[in-house]
Amino acid sequence: MELELGLALPGGDLIAELGLASEKSTSMCRKRGFDDMFCRATSPPLFVQKDGDDDDGDDDDSRFNHLQELNLGSRVLVGWPPVRVSRRKSEEGGKRRVNCVKVNMEGVAIGRKVDLSLHDSYQALFLTLSQMFPKKQHDGEESDAAYYKVTYEDEDGDWMLVGDVPWEAFIL
Amino acid sequence: MVRGFGWAAAFPDEVWEHVFSFLAADADRNAVALVCRAWHRIERRSRRRVFVGNCYAVAPAAAVRRFPEVRAAAIKGKPHFADFNLVPTDWGGGAEAWVEAMAEGWPHLEELRLKRMVVSDDCLELIARSFKNFGVLSLVSCDGFSTAGLAAIAANCRSSPVHTSVGLEVAILVSVASEGVNELSLVYLLLSSADIPYLRNLRELDLHENEVEDNCLNWISHFPESFTSLVSLNIACLEGDVNTSVLECLISRCPNLKTLRLNHAMPLEKLVSLLQRAPQLVDVGTSKFSADHHPELFSKLESTFAGFKHLKSLSGIWEAGPTYLPAIYSVCESLTSLNLCYATIQSPELLKFVSRCKNLQRLWVMDLIEDNGLIAVAASCKLLQELRVFPSDPYGVAPPISLTEHGLVAISAGCLMLHSVLYFCRQMTNAALLTIANNRPNLTCFRLCIIEPHTPDYISQEPLDAGFSAIVESCKDLRRLSLSGLLTDRVFKSIGASANRLEMLSVAFAGDSDAGLHYILSGCKNLRKLEIRDCPFGDKALLDNASKLETMRSLWMSSCSVTLGACRQLALKMPRLNVEVIDERRGRPLESWPDDFPVEKLYIYRTVAGPRSDTPPCVWTV
Numbered sequence: 001m002e003l004e005l006g007l008a009l010p011g012g013d014l015i016a017e018l019g020l021a022s023e024k025s026t027s028m029c030r031k032r033g034f035d036d037m038f039c040r041a042t043s044p045p046l047f048v049q050k051d052g053d054d055d056d057g058d059d060d061d062s063r064f065n066h067l068q069e070l071n072l073g074s075r076v077l078v079g080w081p082p083v084r085v086s087r088r089k090s091e092e093g094g095k096r097r098v099n100c101v102k103v104n105m106e107g108v109a110i111g112r113k114v115d116l117s118l119h120d121s122y123q124a125l126f127l128t129l130s131q132m133f134p135k136k137q138h139d140g141e142e143s144d145a146a147y148y149k150v151t152y153e154d155e156d157g158d159w160m161l162v163g164d165v166p167w168e169a170f171i172l
Numbered sequence: 173m174v175r176g177f178g179w180a181a182a183f184p185d186e187v188w189e190h191v192f193s194f195l196a197a198d199a200d201r202n203a204v205a206l207v208c209r210a211w212h213r214i215e216r217r218s219r220r221r222v223f224v225g226n227c228y229a230v231a232p233a234a235a236v237r238r239f240p241e242v243r244a245a246a247i248k249g250k251p252h253f254a255d256f257n258l259v260p261t262d263w264g265g266g267a268e269a270w271v272e273a274m275a276e277g278w279p280h281l282e283e284l285r286l287k288r289m290v291v292s293d294d295c296l297e298l299i300a301r302s303f304k305n306f307g308v309l310s311l312v313s314c315d316g317f318s319t320a321g322l323a324a325i326a327a328n329c330r331s332s333p334v335h336t337s338v339g340l341e342v343a344i345l346v347s348v349a350s351e352g353v354n355e356l357s358l359v360y361l362l363l364s365s366a367d368i369p370y371l372r373n374l375r376e377l378d379l380h381e382n383e384v385e386d387n388c389l390n391w392i393s394h395f396p397e398s399f400t401s402l403v404s405l406n407i408a409c410l411e412g413d414v415n416t417s418v419l420e421c422l423i424s425r426c427p428n429l430k431t432l433r434l435n436h437a438m439p440l441e442k443l444v445s446l447l448q449r450a451p452q453l454v455d456v457g458t459s460k461f462s463a464d465h466h467p468e469l470f471s472k473l474e475s476t477f478a479g480f481k482h483l484k485s486l487s488g489i490w491e492a493g494p495t496y497l498p499a500i501y502s503v504c505e506s507l508t509s510l511n512l513c514y515a516t517i518q519s520p521e522l523l524k525f526v527s528r529c530k531n532l533q534r535l536w537v538m539d540l541i542e543d544n545g546l547i548a549v550a551a552s553c554k555l556l557q558e559l560r561v562f563p564s565d566p567y568g569v570a571p572p573i574s575l576t577e578h579g580l581v582a583i584s585a586g587c588l589m590l591h592s593v594l595y596f597c598r599q600m601t602n603a604a605l606l607t608i609a610n611n612r613p614n615l616t617c618f619r620l621c622i623i624e625p626h627t628p629d630y631i632s633q634e635p636l637d638a639g640f641s642a643i644v645e646s647c648k649d650l651r652r653l654s655l656s657g658l659l660t661d662r663v664f665k666s667i668g669a670s671a672n673r674l675e676m677l678s679v680a681f682a683g684d685s686d687a688g689l690h691y692i693l694s695g696c697k698n699l700r701k702l703e704i705r706d707c708p709f710g711d712k713a714l715l716d717n718a719s720k721l722e723t724m725r726s727l728w729m730s731s732c733s734v735t736l737g738a739c740r741q742l743a744l745k746m747p748r749l750n751v752e753v754i755d756e757r758r759g760r761p762l763e764s765w766p767d768d769f770p771v772e773k774l775y776i777y778r779t780v781a782g783p784r785s786d787t788p789p790c791v792w793t794v
Binding site: 077078079080081082083084113117118119121122123124127128166167 | 253255256257258381462463464465491493494495516518562563566571596621623625678680705
């Protein structure tokens with residue numbers, strides 16, 4: 001799944017946005033009004049590509065690169081760390097894919113990475129995002145759900161509000 | 173005073189058998205068997221349980237012949253490092269030879285436990301057909317079979333009482349006698365449909381961490397309607413869907429069911445309706461524990477778990493998040509065993525859950541619990557005996573987790589009954605290890621895995637020799653140890669000198685020279701299993717300590733500095749060892765390689781069965 005995200009800072013009447021681009025939008029076909037989302041004056045969010053199916057490949061490469069930096073010559077480390085094969089299978093393949101998406105918040109230069117597979121619901125995702133991105137300091141607003149709007153870009157290039165479809169369908 | 177050993181005849185054999193029945197430990201029974209011929213005979217005929225730690229250490233026929241009345245057998249196959257992909261998949265460990273011998277010689281076998289063996293569907297069918305009073309089948313870390321084999325096991329289960337089937341058999345014999353040979357075909361028909369009670373009273377089907385091919389979707393439906401004796405069912409390792417309604421029927425008709433561990437695939441709603449049928453469960457492994465929040469599902473889950481009055485052990489909880497975990501808070505207080513190592517739940521929620529489990533004795537958890545979580549556990553779970561902390565991100569892709577040596581130190585201080593530790597982390601200090609050693613001299617199992625090889629004490633930059641030395645010097649009953657981090661030969665000197673009870677040692681990326689291996693092999697009186705990878709240990713230590721190897725079950729060395737010449741010498745010197753050289757490059761045959769050829773993987777084990785006959789192309793017995 002290819003995902004692109006952006007997150008914009010709230011400010012005054014501005015809405016913070018999390019943009020996600022998803023290739024599989026077959027189940028996500030309802031469109032929302034985009035005007036309010038595009039009305040912010042700031043520059044478009046920084047999108048950083050995350051290859052969906054290639055993610056494992058990228059991760060593999062970075063893992064091997066990381067390991068090759070050790071003083072072990074050019075050999076790739078097999079079986080280290082000593083985690084059971086079947087556990088690895090359940091972590092890398094099968095149902096629990098590492099599903100990292102990059103999240104950018106508008107106005108913040110440095111993005112964060114969120115593993116969607118570590119979350120079991122929208123509430124959990126919003127919680128993580130609120131912990132990752134600093135809230136604006138002006139008023140002790142507690143309710144992040146009201147404060148931020150999380151959006152994603154589906155494969156048709158349409159901006160959609162996160163939360164319409166069941167979580168399981170969303171993370172596919 | 174009776175001269176000689178005539179006193180053995182003073183009592184009839186049955187009396188001695190009864191006396192021996194109080195000896196549970198194999199070592200004790202082995203000792204008894206050496207006293208005199210009479211005792212040897214009596215003991216071997218009365219031994220009911222056999223444990224074969226290495227399936228190639230003895231020929232199956234020999235084992236069956238020696239102990240003809242065995243009722244429970246446990247057999248292990250591949251070396252431990254097979255769990256981490258270091259052993260070629262075709263290396264061996266096939267179960268056929270054993271199952272065939274057992275089918276032949278132990279028809280009354282009731283329990284079979286296989287670990288790290290290759291079990292085919294044919295094997296499972298043979299097991300299903302051969303043992304009339306079979307009660308327990310446990311397959312751990314095995315592969316080679318599919319759900320079709322499981323269907324065969326299921327299909328042969330019966331719970332019918334004995335007299336019914338005997339009566340039927342007698343009736344058939346009588347009718348054959350009176351109607352003559354032409355009726356033979358009818359007899360076969362009758363016999364095949366008669367309720368011949370194979371696998372009678374299967375109580376336990378335990379499938380733990382096996383690689384099972386999924387080709388028979390409805391294998392559970394092969395359990396007959398009359399089958400009601402199930403006590404324990406563990407299918408957590410199965411990947412595919414399981415028919416929930418069939419499973420529900422099975423569970424409903426097995427009133428003695430105490431353990432039920434389901435697999436990942438079942439959705440949460442189905443899990444709830446299943447568990448509602450069995451409030452008597454003591455050990456539950458749930459399926460997937462995540463779904464969108466539905467208040468109705470939440471309260472159903474809550475009431476189901478509140479209904480478990482006897483629940484002691486909880487596992488599964490795949491992908492659990494903060495949404496549904498609070499629904500099961502009601503069982504926390506009664507739990508003694510909790511396995512959350514598939515739950516990807518983050519620290520604050522994890523902490524809330526675990527710190528309610530005041531009676532926990534065993535906790536397996538991901539490093540997502542972080543130091544804070546472990547500090548809370550140390551304060552709440554005072555009865556904790558075993559802790560395992562697994563890495564959520566072993567390859568370092570995601571942002572680092574705040575789990576350090578502090579968590580383990582806190583646990584060692586707060587949990588006075590802690591004796592078994594498996595801990596994955598990214599940093600450690602000698603000071604922390606010293607503290608742990610001083611806090612917990614009662615440790616029997618200490619396995620520390622610092623994820624990055626050669627990591628020193630991050631504060632002093634020293635090797636971690638002092639820390640691990642403190643562990644072996646303080647923990648006099650240490651039976652299992654795994655080392656990691658930056659280590660020199662010094663730590664091996666301490667281990668060799670102090671680790672007198674050590675039975676299993678795992679070493680990786682450690683040591684400077686052969687001296688390291690020499691210290692281990694010349695010390696460690698009780699060492700049974702030694703596994704080493706990526707250490708600069710070579711020929712000299714191996715050859716100097718050749719006789720030690722016969723006192724051990726096995727030695728694994730990979731990516732070390734052993735040459736083929738040393739292996740040849742060792743094999744020559746020690747005929748009761750199998751010296752297996754494993755090389756997957758499959759070049760020219762072993763005989764043509766020179767002595768200085770570096771051996772990539774080496775597996776040495778003692779055996780009375782000689783070189784095995786089922787070596788694959790990549791394995792040579794030197």
